[in-house]
Amino acid sequence: MKKLILYITLIIGSLAFIYPFYWMVTASLVPENEIESLTLLPHSISFNSYIQMFEKIPIGRAFFNSIFVATMVTGGVLVFCSMVGYALSRLRFVGRNLIFYIIIFTMTLPFQITLIPNYIIMVKLGWTDTFLALIVPYLINAFAIIMFRQVFQTIPQDLIDAARIDGCSELRIIFQILWPNIIPSLVTVGIITFMATWNEVLWPLIVIRDENLMTMPQLVTLFAVGGRAESQLGVKLASATILALPIVIAYLFFQKYFIQSMASAGMKE
Amino acid sequence: MKNNKLLPYLLVSPYLIHLMVFVAFPVIFSIYLTFNKWNIISPMEFIGFGNFLRVFQDALFFKALYNTLKFLIVHIPLQIIVALLLAEILNQKIKFRPFFRAAFFLPVVVSGVVVSMLWQQLYGFDTGILNRMLSTLGFGKVGWLVDPNMAMVSIAVMATWKNVGLYVILFLVGLQTVPPQYYEAADLEGANHWQKFWHITLPMINPTIFMVVILSTIGGFSLFIEPYIMTGGGPLNSTLSAVLYIYKQAFTNYHMGYSATLGFFFAFIILLVVVVQKRFIEKGES
């Protein structure tokens, strides 16, 4: 009996988390005037909302922009932060601990204080309305450095010594020797970085005004808030669905990795 | 062999450069900006403490703080209770656990933009599902996003919906670290489920609860895209969040100096709140 109550709670809970998305998808697939009365099953299917959306905004371009930016940032974070993490964990040098403490400290710095000055820096460098503004500030991630440092500390020293004897440079050690041994961490940092970059919207709203360079969440936001959807609900929901689709598909396939990544990230906090 | 001395510094250099350009310099520049008036295209104008004085006279600044507080008071307890409840249930011998876990976690990975647009419709006064349901059940409609007293609460509920999955997972991990012997010992002493929960589970997952509180607090002060999309800060500025206000002052009014000052003040308050929370919880632990 008690089990039954538990299952019912879980099922109600799951429905509460899934139904809104289901509603969104069906609402984007029905004719505009049916949305008001929609609950479970649509009466008629129409792709009109999607057709109009593709006509009104360059969503394909925004998709490409998001993919490009997220990939570059993720790649950059994996490369640069493992370099820094490696140095902090396996090399001895003056200032090693100082840098580590600075990293911890800056993690606590709220972004509200650096937001406006960073925008102004972009303006002064002439990077507004360029991919540089979207990518470069995100190439270093304190959290990633901490994670890599932690995992590199667990690598047995013999592995590194053997590679050194063979004449490998430090960079080769990191990327050719160590990386294959820390795949779970790479996946964790990779997934979290990719997801966070993909969903990032405040910064693009600030530094990008040119529609051709906007990221997908940014474009959808402006579409929803601005007047261009001409208050057609179905079109707005279609854009929201398209925005959600890539991450949800990735999530459905790599669910385990997503959840594990966030969980281990949370624990490291 | 001779580059060994320089090498660590080379490896760390990306971080150091990034630190200088995107952290250290902005903080210093931010402080400099607070003493100036600037709209980007005209030259900067030094105004001393003008911005500071303006903050203290600014009703909207205090409104934003009040709104954030309102958000946190609803969001944090709700988050903890729901996440803990679901985690507790999932911790039992349940079949299909991966499915439920995946369902709860789904809103976490989806963009805040999608969630905001979606819930804006669900909360719609005439056509939203929630009010339609209430009508059919015989209750009156609720002004979820149009009632100045209700709007921030609605956003807090939505934020809970979006993030609770993450905390369910975190709590699950925490729950699973509790050694089963403790429970077995309690069983022997005849403790019921509630007593076990209160005296064994809760203290052991205190660090996780603490983390949830801190993360949610920081999240509350970072609220932007939700009010931006759903209400534009209204009705009557009841959903004007800290970051939204900074954004408006900077990019609608082009008061760069003033918005930097606001950022500075809000950052300071966040740090203060987090430190206080830390002290409070640490005292509780001892």
Add this chain to the structure above:
Amino acid sequence: MKNVVTKVNKSRIVLGLLVLFCSLLTSCDSARENDDNSLLYWSANDAQEVEFARQVISAWNKEHSEEQIQLQPVPEGQSSEEIILAAVVGKTTPDIYANMWQGDVEFFAQAKVLVPFDTLEGFLEFIYQRCDSALIKEITSSDGHIYQIPWKINPIMMIYNKQVVEKIGGIPRTYSEYFEACKKYQKDNDGDGYVDQWFGYTNVRPIWSELRFNFYLLYLAASDGASLVKNNQAVFNNKYALEVFRFFEELYAQNYFTQDRLASGQDPFLSGKIATKFTGPWEIAHLEKFKPEGFDYAYAPVPVPDDHQGPVYTYGDPKNIVIFNTCKNPLLAWRFLKFLISDENDLLFLKLSSQIPPRKDLLTNPLFVEVFTQNEKLAPFANQARYIKGVDSNEVIKEVFDIITQEYQSSVMYGVKSPEEALRDAAKAVDVLLLNM
């Protein structure tokens, strides 16, 4: 291990190339094709204006092979003001911009990025011939120069559903008459206990730009075009503003106007959900395309307080032309603009886009009279064009609007303050704002 060297080097090379590629991408977008003599002209990006610009520019280019003009629709973005600001910051401004809202000009003028027209030969005579002196005073900046050419206006009037208004007993002219009409038209059609039919509607979003189409509009009508701010002070806390506030307060209190966003689905004016709207001539094209069989509409002046005498003023939503100081040849730009706003081209513009040129000879010049006689829907605007106002020339006029919007909403829609209190608080806040400027 040796081939590992090349692998790592290769990835570095690839990374470097990618970064290079990025920076190329960025410079490509911002490069302006500009040979020394041609001027860049930015038009609004809706179809009719682009077409108009295309026609005028190709006509000019044919006659002036040495002095070419290049057309570019203003880049897409959230708001055109943002785009212009981004262009100023990125130093990619055009030479001529032909869609600047009158209220934005002062901001850019104060930043010294615009060319003062009055320093260009022949401008002053031309402008005094084209526009009346009240308008010219309005567009003069605080430093005495004129930085904009009044190009087009869209006077806001009250559009009404002819069938409904006939049934109700005539076009409401005063506030009392308007209330009467509202009471008669208010209905709950589907019996769910909630009213779903209102006589009128105005946008309820708490955004400064919407204020122009409700409070500010009626304030101008009630006060015959009074200012909001003058000499760096708030001057709007007067009986006219109070009457307008009270008008809207009553409308919302009696549910003659709804507080909801009339958003999804069909056009509420066409479907009968509302019978009037405060809108401009742009609505005509949309209505002609979508109106159902038997639906007829017309425009009338907006309602005024019961004791109002004389003609009814309104908000003109003026968009004007500016020249940026990055222009290497302002005199050439001016000559082109004289052509752009010549009689024939003004006529062409009126015909193509239904937007009104702010000329003082609209009712006397036979060219224009003909257009208005032929197009009866557009006719009321010809007369209304004599009684319009834009906004006061002030760097932070948008913030002034924002402050008033917040107070307007708190009093009129949410009943948190009385109209007197709201106006007083608004005036106080505006004074503080202007003092700090």
